Amino acid sequence: MEPVVIDQVRLNFNPQGLMIINAAIGLMMLGVSLDLKLEDFKRVLKSPKAPAIGLVAQFLLLPALTYVLISVLRSIPSMALYPSMALGMILVAACPGGNLSNIITYLAKGNCAISISMTAISTVVAIFMTPLNLSLWGSLNSDTAAILRSVQLSPMDVFVTVFVILGIPLIVGQVLIRVFPNLADKVRKPFKIFSLVFFIIIVVGALAANWRYFIDYVGLVIFAVFLHNALALNLGYWSGRAAKLPERDCRATCIEVGIQNSALGLVLVFNFFDGLGGMAILVAWWGIWHILSGLTTAFIFTRRKLPEEESLETT
Numbered sequence: 118m119e120p121v122v123i124d125q126v127r128l129n130f131n132p133q134g135l136m137i138i139n140a141a142i143g144l145m146m147l148g149v150s151l152d153l154k155l156e157d158f159k160r161v162l163k164s165p166k167a168p169a170i171g172l173v174a175q176f177l178l179l180p181a182l183t184y185v186l187i188s189v190l191r192s193i194p195s196m197a198l199y200p201s202m203a204l205g206m207i208l209v210a211a212c213p214g215g216n217l218s219n220i221i222t223y224l225a226k227g228n229c230a231i232s233i234s235m236t237a238i239s240t241v242v243a244i245f246m247t248p249l250n251l252s253l254w255g256s257l258n259s260d261t262a263a264i265l266r267s268v269q270l271s272p273m274d275v276f277v278t279v280f281v282i283l284g285i286p287l288i289v290g291q292v293l294i295r296v297f298p299n300l301a302d303k304v305r306k307p308f309k310i311f312s313l314v315f316f317i318i319i320v321v322g323a324l325a326a327n328w329r330y331f332i333d334y335v336g337l338v339i340f341a342v343f344l345h346n347a348l349a350l351n352l353g354y355w356s357g358r359a360a361k362l363p364e365r366d367c368r369a370t371c372i373e374v375g376i377q378n379s380a381l382g383l384v385l386v387f388n389f390f391d392g393l394g395g396m397a398i399l400v401a402w403w404g405i406w407h408i409l410s411g412l413t414t415a416f417i418f419t420r421r422k423l424p425e426e427e428s429l430e431t432t
Contacts, residue, residue: 141315142380143286144308149240150290151305152233167231167362168238171370174356175214175239179349179374180250183210184257186348190341191260200260201395202338206345207261208382208396209403211250213243213283217408218376225415226423227368235373244284247381248275268390278388282381324401331398338399342406350375350414368418376411379404 187203190196198206214236222232252272255261294301324331353374357367382400390396 142384143282144311144315145380146240146283146286147290148305148308149236150287151294151301151308166360167228167357167366167370168234170356170360170362171231171235171353171373172239172242174352174370175235175374176242176246176250178352178356180207180210180254182348182352183207183345184254186344187258187261190344196340198341199337199395200264201390201393202341202399203258204255204261204264204390204393205338205382205386205396205399205403206341207254207258208251208385209345209377209379209400210349211247211254212378212382213239213247214373215376215378215380215407217411218372221376221411221415222369222372224412225368225372225418226365227372227418228363228365229369231366231369232373235369239373240283240287240378243378243381244276244280247279247385248272251275251385264390264393270389275385275389278385279381282384327397330394331401334394334398335402338395338402339406342399342402346375346403346407346410349377350410364423372411372414375414376407377403379407 183206187198187206190198191203219229219232219236223229249272252265252270252275255265255270290301350371354367354371356374357370362370379400383397383404386392386396386400
């Protein structure tokens with residue numbers, strides 16, 4: 118296999134399909150918005166420490182350490198990443214937390230209130246921080262900077278796209294809750310199910326159209342995604358421990374930082390990088406792997422008793 122082949126691959130996805138995937142993630146974000154309440158934001162103002170620690174880990178530390186990880190792998194010839202794969206890692210690190218994190222936090226016996234608050238705030242913050250981190254850290258690496266220059270990436274264009282996909286559905290959802298609260302209550306659960314199923318169908322269709330590429334090249338990204346996701350999960354957990362957060366809060370920050378919105382990442386790959394193979398395959402595998410790793414992490418946490426559970430056993 119020639120070293121440049123994966124960077125020459127462009128996944129098949131026509132303009133109509135791109136519009137559909139944009140609509141799908143917009144619908145998912147609308148479903149998330151219908152689940153958010155004003156109390157979620159007030160909770161952050163009343164108890165800001167845990168969400169603040171998680172957001173710093175997510176939007177400042179993770180992108181920086183991703184750059185370090187890429188540099189380390191680059192220095193080892195047998196583990197050096199293709200430029201598009203490296204940029205895919207930076208893109209994932211620049212994305213907000215995924216909405217599956219709330220469910221996995223619940224399974225891990227973490228603090229669901231912290232998880233929901235972080236998801237809400239990180240989605241809003243991502244409108245600004247995702248374009249900034251992608252542009253900043255991508256430009257610092259000479260290999261990934263060349264890709265950014267080749268597509269003439271404008272942070273403002275990314276901002277507008279992220280705002281349309283994340284910001285507008287969030288605003289619409291909050292307006293619906295306030296203007297038509299009864300309707301919002303009725304459609305909340307079926308809408309979430311519909312939007313998730315719709316998105317899964319779109320992703321499966323995209324994979325089916327590019328199955329040969331995925332099978333041929335997924336082996337190249339497996340180890341990088343494993344290291345990157347392990348870094349994110351540990352960063353979230355140990356940041357909380359370093360800040361002396363309660364164990365349930367540490368579990369929430371662990372999962373929030375480790376479960377990224379790779380769906381948004383895929384949309385940006387197709388919108389701005391023309392389905393660049395290394396980026397798309399890495400982000401797609403991230404989307405699969407972080408569900409498996411999240412559930413595994415939740416299982417590990419459930420095998421460890423919380424301090425309050427241990428205290429009950431000793432009394």
